[in-house]
Amino acid sequence: MATIKEIANRLGISVSTVSKGLNGANDISEDLRQLVLDTAVEMGYTTKRMKKEEHKKLCIFIENMDYETPNQFGYEIILGFKQAAYRDNWDVSVFPVNPEFQEKERYDTYMLKKGFTGAFFVGFALQDAWMAQLASTTIPTALFDNYIKKNPNVGYVGTDNFEGIDSAVDHVYQLGHRRIAFLNGSVNSMVSDQRQQAFFDSMESHGLSVDKKLMANGYYVANSAKYHVPNFLAAGATAILCGNDLIAAGTIEECRLRGFRIPDDISVVGFDDLPISVHLFPPLTTIRQDRIELGKSGYYTLNSLIHHVSIGKTLLRPQFILRESTAPVRSPVKAG
Amino acid sequence: MATIKEIANRLGISVSTVSKGLNGANDISEDLRQLVLDTAVEMGYTTKRMKKEEHKKLCIFIENMDYETPNQFGYEIILGFKQAAYRDNWDVSVFPVNPEFQEKERYDTYMLKKGFTGAFFVGFALQDAWMAQLASTTIPTALFDNYIKKNPNVGYVGTDNFEGIDSAVDHVYQLGHRRIAFLNGSVNSMVSDQRQQAFFDSMESHGLSVDKKLMANGYYVANSAKYHVPNFLAAGATAILCGNDLIAAGTIEECRLRGFRIPDDISVVGFDDLPISVHLFPPLTTIRQDRIELGKSGYYTLNSLIHHVSIGKTLLRPQFILRESTAPVRSPVKAG
Numbered sequence: 001m002a003t004i005k006e007i008a009n010r011l012g013i014s015v016s017t018v019s020k021g022l023n024g025a026n027d028i029s030e031d032l033r034q035l036v037l038d039t040a041v042e043m044g045y046t047t048k049r050m051k052k053e054e055h056k057k058l059c060i061f062i063e064n065m066d067y068e069t070p071n072q073f074g075y076e077i078i079l080g081f082k083q084a085a086y087r088d089n090w091d092v093s094v095f096p097v098n099p100e101f102q103e104k105e106r107y108d109t110y111m112l113k114k115g116f117t118g119a120f121f122v123g124f125a126l127q128d129a130w131m132a133q134l135a136s137t138t139i140p141t142a143l144f145d146n147y148i149k150k151n152p153n154v155g156y157v158g159t160d161n162f163e164g165i166d167s168a169v170d171h172v173y174q175l176g177h178r179r180i181a182f183l184n185g186s187v188n189s190m191v192s193d194q195r196q197q198a199f200f201d202s203m204e205s206h207g208l209s210v211d212k213k214l215m216a217n218g219y220y221v222a223n224s225a226k227y228h229v230p231n232f233l234a235a236g237a238t239a240i241l242c243g244n245d246l247i248a249a250g251t252i253e254e255c256r257l258r259g260f261r262i263p264d265d266i267s268v269v270g271f272d273d274l275p276i277s278v279h280l281f282p283p284l285t286t287i288r289q290d291r292i293e294l295g296k297s298g299y300y301t302l303n304s305l306i307h308h309v310s311i312g313k314t315l316l317r318p319q320f321i322l323r324e325s326t327a328p329v330r331s332p333v334k335a336g
Numbered sequence: 337m338a339t340i341k342e343i344a345n346r347l348g349i350s351v352s353t354v355s356k357g358l359n360g361a362n363d364i365s366e367d368l369r370q371l372v373l374d375t376a377v378e379m380g381y382t383t384k385r386m387k388k389e390e391h392k393k394l395c396i397f398i399e400n401m402d403y404e405t406p407n408q409f410g411y412e413i414i415l416g417f418k419q420a421a422y423r424d425n426w427d428v429s430v431f432p433v434n435p436e437f438q439e440k441e442r443y444d445t446y447m448l449k450k451g452f453t454g455a456f457f458v459g460f461a462l463q464d465a466w467m468a469q470l471a472s473t474t475i476p477t478a479l480f481d482n483y484i485k486k487n488p489n490v491g492y493v494g495t496d497n498f499e500g501i502d503s504a505v506d507h508v509y510q511l512g513h514r515r516i517a518f519l520n521g522s523v524n525s526m527v528s529d530q531r532q533q534a535f536f537d538s539m540e541s542h543g544l545s546v547d548k549k550l551m552a553n554g555y556y557v558a559n560s561a562k563y564h565v566p567n568f569l570a571a572g573a574t575a576i577l578c579g580n581d582l583i584a585a586g587t588i589e590e591c592r593l594r595g596f597r598i599p600d601d602i603s604v605v606g607f608d609d610l611p612i613s614v615h616l617f618p619p620l621t622t623i624r625q626d627r628i629e630l631g632k633s634g635y636y637t638l639n640s641l642i643h644h645v646s647i648g649k650t651l652l653r654p655q656f657i658l659r660e661s662t663a664p665v666r667s668p669v670k671a672g
Binding site for chain 2 (some may be wrong): 151160163166167293300314319
């Protein structure tokens with residue numbers, strides 16, 4: 001756990017100012033107080049004041065997603081959720097789960113037994129046991145990137161995948177690309193399904209038809225690229241859109257191994273804007289999901305559900321990030 | 337403007353307690369303080385404290401919608417928005433607008449000139465001049481029931497029309513109805529478009545095809561019914577879903593004039609759950625939109641946009657309200 005001194009050093013302010021921020025003194029500004037609290041949460045510091053309401057407990061269940069370090073996708077989602085929840089004096093626990101764990105005990109039973117008022121689900125797969133139970137749960141539950149029909153106790157938070165994929169298609173289209181491939185992430189994922197539909201919709205709205213040789217589902221890891229990118233290249237792709245930045249990193253690597261230069265021969269677009277994106281060679285053009293805001297929106301949605309305001313969906317806008325992995329199409333494409 | 341005494345009478349508490357609530361005294365509970373403030377807002381009372389930050393100004397633009405009295409659709413939307421905004425010390429002005437007004441001056445210019453930080457649009461039509469300008473506005477703007485693509489400064493708040501219409505179709509389907517008609521509201525409305533698509537989707541998912549003789553667009557007024565309901569009846573409809581409760585009121589009246597009993601011969605479902613619904617004969621089965629929560633969600637979305645959190649969509653769950661205007665289908669239908 002961080003000390004007050006470490007928080008003070010991080011922010012470049014005095015220990016006494018940090019102390020005022022943590023204890024709610026009113027002779028520092030509200031903005032500064034909030035910054036101190038947010039930083040304390042981020043650094044793992046917990047005050048007695050934060051802990052005082054032991055009965056106010058929320059939890060985050062996470063699966064299929066890395067979140068331990070700042071360069072991983074789940075890290076900021078959890079951080080954003082905690083920052084927002086702590087402002088309202090909630091205690092937040094994080095539990096990694098797996099399919100076996102979900103088979104052992106019903107979701108509602110587990111929550112009641114542990115005394116949690118509500119939960120935020122991150123990274124669940126459509127076929128998970130608890131996902132099926134959410135159709136009728138009475139526990140306020142917010143889901144990142146998953147949707148449950150008609151249950152007023154459950155809400156969905158995510159990024160608008162339709163706008164994100166459309167931004168990517170539109171960008172390479174404006175650069176003259178017509179042979180546009182899409183290497184999507186895993187099947188059995190609502191997000192993959194949405195992005196696939198979004199790709200079809202956007203190609204159609206740009207007057208392009210989708211060549212099935214230029215579409216594939218892999219997994220949300222870099223290693224996926226080597227199974228599909230060679231086929232895309234053989235089929236004449238000049239631009240490859242990727243389901244996330246890790247797939248894009250693998251795609252860049254795979255193209256280079258086969259003698260294709262990025263972006264001169266092939267343009268590559270990622271999704272997420274993970275910290276790694278800017279360090280790739282070349283730096284990656286991508287679609288940003290603001291993960292801190294996603295986490296905060298997860299909390300706001302959950303808090304609304306707890307107060308019987310039935311928010312079914314909250315969608316954040318994605319942001320198009322132009323870097324150096326995309327360029328005007330070359331015609332004809334130079335093979336390696 | 338209401339007096340403190342009137343607020344006290346309404347709530348059944350003492351004038352001094354109201355006074356404490358209005359002045360932020362900390363010897364009353366937070367919940368009571370909030371109730372006093374919400375009631376003060378509802379009754380039109382404004383304290384100096386509420387008015388103190390003159391530079392914090394939001395506005396609501398409203399068009400094509402009645403809102404002056406509690407039985408009208410817009411009333412609670414505006415009330416909910418104000419209640420939530422006043423908690424954060426915003427001053428809120430309400431301006432009715434029309435197409436001519438929008439032609440006179442650009443939206444952004446008007447907002448800057450008047451010193452408004454952001455706006456909530458209620459009831460706008462797709463072809464309105466200001467709607468086109470929202471594609472590129474830099475002013476934080478929340479829209480009730482309208483969506484603008486890709487502009488991170490604009491967010492959409494509404495009820496999930498797909499779930500609402502699906503609940504209505506599913507209800508009459510479970511009652512045995514197969515000849516299901518839909519009398520939608522006005523064209524040139526995003527909501528009408530969504531509900532029409534939702535009707536097609538839901539009929540398909542119930543294994544029913546849509547008969548074009550059983551679908552029509554009217555306007556969101558009772559008078560619409562007389563132009564379309566006779567055709568529906570002639571075409572053998574046994575259930576009529578309506579774009580709102582006013583259309584449903586007209587539909588019930590029109591059926592009765594032609595000798596069809598509700599719900600014995602024809603089932604009718606409304607949309608919105610306006611205060612009138614419960615007073616119709618028979619009381620109306622309908623899909624509830626929680627207008628207070630819609631107004632509050634409009635404020636939360638706008639406040640997020642002002643703080644550069646780009647919420648594109650917030651959708652509330654509709655609620656199915658079972659009353660007496662629907663019943664199991666009779667076969668064959670008895671003509672009047």
